[in-house]
Amino acid sequence: MAVIHHTTMQPTKLELLASWLPTRAWYAGGAGEPRPARAGGFRLDDPAGEVGIEFMVVTDGTGPDAVAYLVPMTYRGAPLEGAEHALIGTSEHGVLGTRWIYDGTHDPVLVAQLYALLAGRAEAQHQSVDDTADPTVSASLAPAGTDAEPVRVTEGADHTDVEVRETGAAAPLTLRVRRVLRPGTDGTPARGRVTAEWRLPDGTAARGTFTVALAE
Numbered sequence: 001m002a003v004i005h006h007t008t009m010q011p012t013k014l015e016l017l018a019s020w021l022p023t024r025a026w027y028a029g030g031a032g033e034p035r036p037a038r039a040g041g042f043r044l045d046d047p048a049g050e051v052g053i054e055f056m057v058v059t060d061g062t063g064p065d066a067v068a069y070l071v072p073m074t075y076r077g078a079p080l081e082g083a084e085h086a087l088i089g090t091s092e093h094g095v096l097g098t099r100w101i102y103d104g105t106h107d108p109v110l111v112a113q114l115y116a117l118l119a120g121r122a123e124a125q126h127q128s129v130d131d132t133a134d135p136t137v138s139a140s141l142a143p144a145g146t147d148a149e150p151v152r153v154t155e156g157a158d159h160t161d162v163e164v165r166e167t168g169a170a171a172p173l174t175l176r177v178r179r180v181l182r183p184g185t186d187g188t189p190a191r192g193r194v195t196a197e198w199r200l201p202d203g204t205a206a207r208g209t210f211t212v213a214l215a216e
Helices: 011-024 109-118
Strands: 037-044 052-060 069-075 087-093 097-103 136-139 148-155 160-168 173-178 190-199 205-215
Touching: 011 052, 011 069, 011 087, 037 109, 052 109, 052 190, 052 205, 069 109, 069 173, 087 205, 109 148, 109 173, 109 190, 109 205
Parallel strands: none
Antiparallel strands: 037 052, 037 190, 052 069, 069 097, 087 097, 136 190, 148 160, 160 173, 173 205, 190 205
16 A cells, blocks of 8 residues: 655645646636645555555636546656656655656556556545545446556547557557546446546535546
8 A cells, every 4th residue: 555645745736736737728727827726536556656646636716617627646756758748747755755746647557557446456545544445436347357558648628538458358448537527427328437526615525427438
């Protein structure tokens, strides 16, 4: 299990996201500078224990006009080769030193563990408590292979599609990561999905789809 260090980060994740979010095709904010606020999420463990994996939800705005964004992130102790375009930024961690923070949809470690979560071989972990499962996260995939390798990433108006090659499968599978979260049931026909909770600006809980698995 990953160890969560309760320490400082300079700049903070939210400060990095305030600069990074407006550069995304799916950012729905206006001309003003975003003010992202933590609103939920969960973590996954890297079996090798090297890469931090977090699915963070942030809200931007207030009241009914607030938008909830899903930002999967990986935290690395060294740059990920060939992923300069996916770098959110670097931060000085109070315990671990310099951390390179990436948009996790471009990180093969996160993609592999997201597939493992869908397939029932990984368990969602609490976002801020060590060695504690998050029972509010639900995931399913049928049928599921033994593993999956990312092939291509494309951006949509409100999502990111990660095409993966499953072991033993003839056709690719697309993991559609919902970037703009909406409460309620996602009616998209799919082989599987991940659903989880986040908090609205008024403090109430919302639940919706984080990822859908789309077969070709």
